[in-house]
Amino acid sequence: MIPTVPQPAFAKWCYRAYVTAFFIYLALPLTVVCVFAFNNSVFPSLPWEGFTLAWFFGTEAPFIGVFNERSIMRSIGTSAFVAFWVSAFAVTVGTCNAFLFVRHDFRGKALLYMLMLLPLIIPGVILGISILVFSSSVANTLEDATGLWFDGLRPGLILVILGQFSFITTFATLVISARLQKFDPSLEEAALNLGASKIGAIRQITLPFLLPAIVASAVVSVLMSFENFNTTLMLVGSDSPLTITMFDKLKQGSTPVLNAVSLLLIIISAALGLLSLLFQNAKR
Amino acid sequence: MGSDRSRLGFYLLLAPILLWLVVLIILPHIGLFLVSISEKIGPREYETGFDNYAAFFTEPLYWRTFARTAIMSIMATALTLILGFPIAYYIAKLTRGRTKTTLFLMCMIPFWVSELVRTFGWMILLRETGVISNVLQYLGLVNGPVEMLYNDAAIMVGLVYTSILFMVVPLVTTLDSLDDSLIEAGYDLGGTSTSIMREIVIPHAMPGIVSGCIVVFMLSLGNYLTPILLGGKDSLWFTGMIYTQFITRFNWELGSAFGFLLLALSSLVVFLGLKFSGQSLSETMGRP
Numbered sequence: 413m414i415p416t417v418p419q420p421a422f423a424k425w426c427y428r429a430y431v432t433a434f435f436i437y438l439a440l441p442l443t444v445v446c447v448f449a450f451n452n453s454v455f456p457s458l459p460w461e462g463f464t465l466a467w468f469f470g471t472e473a474p475f476i477g478v479f480n481e482r483s484i485m486r487s488i489g490t491s492a493f494v495a496f497w498v499s500a501f502a503v504t505v506g507t508c509n510a511f512l513f514v515r516h517d518f519r520g521k522a523l524l525y526m527l528m529l530l531p532l533i534i535p536g537v538i539l540g541i542s543i544l545v546f547s548s549s550v551a552n553t554l555e556d557a558t559g560l561w562f563d564g565l566r567p568g569l570i571l572v573i574l575g576q577f578s579f580i581t582t583f584a585t586l587v588i589s590a591r592l593q594k595f596d597p598s599l600e601e602a603a604l605n606l607g608a609s610k611i612g613a614i615r616q617i618t619l620p621f622l623l624p625a626i627v628a629s630a631v632v633s634v635l636m637s638f639e640n641f642n643t644t645l646m647l648v649g650s651d652s653p654l655t656i657t658m659f660d661k662l663k664q665g666s667t668p669v670l671n672a673v674s675l676l677l678i679i680i681s682a683a684l685g686l687l688s689l690l691f692q693n694a695k696r
Numbered sequence: 697m698g699s700d701r702s703r704l705g706f707y708l709l710l711a712p713i714l715l716w717l718v719v720l721i722i723l724p725h726i727g728l729f730l731v732s733i734s735e736k737i738g739p740r741e742y743e744t745g746f747d748n749y750a751a752f753f754t755e756p757l758y759w760r761t762f763a764r765t766a767i768m769s770i771m772a773t774a775l776t777l778i779l780g781f782p783i784a785y786y787i788a789k790l791t792r793g794r795t796k797t798t799l800f801l802m803c804m805i806p807f808w809v810s811e812l813v814r815t816f817g818w819m820i821l822l823r824e825t826g827v828i829s830n831v832l833q834y835l836g837l838v839n840g841p842v843e844m845l846y847n848d849a850a851i852m853v854g855l856v857y858t859s860i861l862f863m864v865v866p867l868v869t870t871l872d873s874l875d876d877s878l879i880e881a882g883y884d885l886g887g888t889s890t891s892i893m894r895e896i897v898i899p900h901a902m903p904g905i906v907s908g909c910i911v912v913f914m915l916s917l918g919n920y921l922t923p924i925l926l927g928g929k930d931s932l933w934f935t936g937m938i939y940t941q942f943i944t945r946f947n948w949e950l951g952s953a954f955g956f957l958l959l960a961l962s963s964l965v966v967f968l969g970l971k972f973s974g975q976s977l978s979e980t981m982g983r984p
Contacts, residue, residue, distance in 0.1 A: 419889075442806055443817075509712070524713065528713065535918025537918055538918070541938065541952065542725050543720060577720070578721060639810040642921075658812055674810075681810065
């Protein structure tokens with residue numbers, strides 16, 4: 413079944429029909445989520461009651477639009493805060509890791525590399541509970557020993573940031589290492605010969621070369637952080653990020669406000685995703 | 697002096713990764729294990745023992761949920777492979793240039809969107825007042841509303857949907873590297889479509905199949921949203937059980953034991969998959 417080998421027309425059509433059906437299957441859930449954000453009804457379901465933008469801008473109950481729904485706007489802020497720090501830490505550590513793995517040879521490198529990949533194969537829920545258990549026992553020990561309170565180690569945003577950071581860093585490391593491997597070290601040597609310091613050469617030659625990968629991994633980190641649910645669920649305190657707020661609302665019964673938030677999320681994530689691909693392709 | 701300075705640089709680079717792995721990965725998992733083998737005998741008094749694990753094996757609800765989660769994850773993995781393979785083959789072998797990029801992108805976009813949104817979409821489609829039920833009534837195929845949510849089939853649809861990309865991408869990558877002339881040669885030598893598939897294409901795609909299956913199985917096993925939201929209240933999923941022990945019951949000792957069992961199963965599957973296919977973790981997972 414390749415283009416150069418003729419196939420019966422019937423088989424070809426069946427195959428095409430299957431591929432089409434598959435893409436409909438892929439698009440269907442997202443399409444209905446988007447469409448019902450504009451339905452003038454208090455339930456995200458048929459019948460279609462007419463087009464409205466009330467679920468975005470509405471101010472009167474029950475049509476309170478997403479931009480006027482305090483709890484959702486606040487959780488978007490929380491998510492953005494978490495995503496910013498996760499991305500900043502993950503990219504910084506990821507860049508250091510890339511230099512370590514690409515530029516240095518040392519005993520135990522293979523072992524360390526394997527350990528670095530481990531977060532990929534640990535289920536998110538387990539990552540969450542292990543950090544929860546560990547930080548709570550550290551907090552208990554410290555509180556018993558000093559008599560002070562250590563709220564930062566109790567479920568809350570700090571733990572959410574640490575939990576997401578713990579596996580997103582692996583992705584950042586892989587993306588940045590891949591780019592650093594393609595770097596020609598003679599460029600850096602030339603800079604050194606021309607009198608640059610080691611740090612100066614890295615800052616002016618190597619880091620600009622890495623920039624597309626750094627930006628791409630920062631974008632991917634923000635995306636993964638925004639969407640993370642499993643790890644966050646176990647570590648969340650009183651300030652909940654967007655996915656947790658939406659989950660709670662969904663369990664209570666859904667209104668088209670959730671569709672409106674989802675539509676915004678779809679647009680933002682598609683834009684970020686395309687952006688990250690653009691930056692990753694820029695390297696070729 | 698130069699070597700001293702590069703030494704210092706090396707340790708400066710080593711520090712963040714060690715800090716990350718030791719503080720956030722290794723120590724927490726050791727801690728989790730220690731909690732899982734401690735038994736509460738009084739307020740803030742604990743004893744070491746395997747009672748939590750014993751509770752898992754003696755209480756049918758626990759191990760049955762565990763088995764159910766594992767079996768449904770295996771089924772979801774098999775289904776994802778069967779549904780995803782033709783798509784990957786189509787993208788890799790039957791399209792070129794622009795079409796190929798577009799189809800590949802169309803596969804990826806749903807996966808940039810939060811899993812919550814995707815699951816919400818399936819809820820709107822499948823529930824009693826949902827789109828599919830309405831369409832069926834409109835077409836006159838059914839008389840009253842049909843509830844398609846809150847059963848195992850709905851969970852399966854959701855699980856396959858959530859993880860199919862992780863099957864399609866590695867398959868496209870391996871199938872792309874298969875030279876068309878090998879398939880042509882197969883036909884020239886009198887092979888049929890079936891025998892070529894069996895003897896040329898599938899063996900070549902094996903690394904992709906294995907890594908896809910490993911990832912999909914892990915994702916299904918560790919999934920929380922899909923089984924809880926699409927399966928409804930009575931649907932039991934092991935991650936849900938861990939959540940209940942931790943957050944609702946506040947029985948962290950038993951919850952930790954559950955967590956460790958799930959981790960053991962998922963690691964075992966990864967290990968067996970890699971061993972069986974002769975691949976290493978870096979090859980399978982180390983591709984961004």
